[in-house]
Amino acid sequence: MQATTSLLSRFRIEKTALFKDEEWSIEKLRRPFILWLTSLTVEEKKGIESESQLSKKTQR
Incomplete structure (x- = not known):
């Protein structure tokens, strides 16, 4: 788990x-x-990660 x-x-x-x-x-x-982390579904984790990736792209 990371x-x-x-x-x-x-x-x-x-x-x-x-x-x-x-x-x-x-x-x-x-x-x-x-x-909290173990209660997240795979979809929720992916959503959080994709939001992070999107915000990094828009900040550039």
Whole structure:
């Protein structure tokens, strides 16, 4: 299982309550991230990755 930058960014957007304070410890975020990541369907993961690719192309 690999986490790309786009997946990490989407997790931060969808789980904003976890990022309210300045503590970004691995211990605090690991379990919620793994649960969130494993709950995504293959189509959702591909959609997140394709959105990331599209935004990179439009920024150039």
